[in-house]
Amino acid sequence: MLVRKIVVLGITLSAAAWNVSGHCAAAPDQASINREAAQGSAADRKAMIQALEPRLQRIKAADPAQYQREMALQKEFNSATAGLCNEYARIDHGSSTDLCVSLCHQYLYNYRTRQARQIDASTLTVNNSPMPKASYSAKYFHGFASDLCSSMPPGVWKHRSAPKDCAQAVGNDIEHAIAGLIYDPRQEGNVCAGFGLPQ
Numbered sequence: 001m002l003v004r005k006i007v008v009l010g011i012t013l014s015a016a017a018w019n020v021s022g023h024c025a026a027a028p029d030q031a032s033i034n035r036e037a038a039q040g041s042a043a044d045r046k047a048m049i050q051a052l053e054p055r056l057q058r059i060k061a062a063d064p065a066q067y068q069r070e071m072a073l074q075k076e077f078n079s080a081t082a083g084l085c086n087e088y089a090r091i092d093h094g095s096s097t098d099l100c101v102s103l104c105h106q107y108l109y110n111y112r113t114r115q116a117r118q119i120d121a122s123t124l125t126v127n128n129s130p131m132p133k134a135s136y137s138a139k140y141f142h143g144f145a146s147d148l149c150s151s152m153p154p155g156v157w158k159h160r161s162a163p164k165d166c167a168q169a170v171g172n173d174i175e176h177a178i179a180g181l182i183y184d185p186r187q188e189g190n191v192c193a194g195f196g197l198p199q
Contacts, residue, residue, distance in 0.1 A: 030095040037102035044109040051116035069151045076147060080140040081108045087140075088181065093191055100192035104181055111177035123158045126169040129176050136182050137174045145170035 052074060060067045085104040093100045118124040149166035163169055175182075181192050 030099075034096075034098040034102070037099045037106075041102040041105040041109070044106045044113070048109045048113045048116065051113045051120070055116070055120045066151075066153065069147075073144065073147050073151055076144045077112055077141075080137075080144050081105065083140040084108070084137060084178075096191040100181065103192055104178065107178045107180065108174070111174060118158075119152065119156045122156050124152065124156045125158045126163050126166060127173055127176070128169065129172045135171060135175055137178060138171055141171060141174050142167070145174070 056067060056070060059070070085101055085108070088104045089097065089101045091097070091100075115124070145167040148170055149162045152162070154160045157163075
């Protein structure tokens with residue numbers, strides 16, 4: 001049988017919503033969407049860990065002090081992610097709340113996975129993204145951003161040193177990584193938008 005997939009709010013769903021002829025059948029129920037989003041979140045967390053592993057294994061014996069710094073940095077990232085997504089969980093999105101919380105984790109895990117791969121390849125960069133109008137991630141990720149900039153050695157940076165205003169730039173990067181959760185809730189088509197925005 002031809003397997004087709006559809007995407008709902010960035011979540012790739014299985015072919016259950018399609019019949020053999022390729023025409024759209026009944027839309028998947030919210031419980032199925034939530035379940036697949038949670039599975040996607042778990043898979044993205046696993047991908048993040050796998051991306052971190054090569055460098056951590058290399059430096060574990062070669063540079064134990066740096067290994068401990070980077071383990072502490074990851075612990076800080078995990079704590080910040082949990083804090084931000086737990087706050088997001090308190091926002092009522094009706095039957096989509098579980099989906100939206102899974103997306104919160106996914107966006108952040110994907111951000112850190114890309115970063116870990118850059119670190120492993122010694123090409124770490126911080127995008128020169130414009131500063132957001134407001135910062136919803138700074139409350140949780142300020143420590144991570146500062147420690148990333150101060151604890152990563154020059155050799156992992158693409159330009160062999162952390163950029164100017166590094167912590168602010170990292171914060172902006174994280175802000176853009178979760179932009180799908182925080183833009184104006186008056187925008188149509190995103191049931192998860194509106195995190196942290198004033199009422």
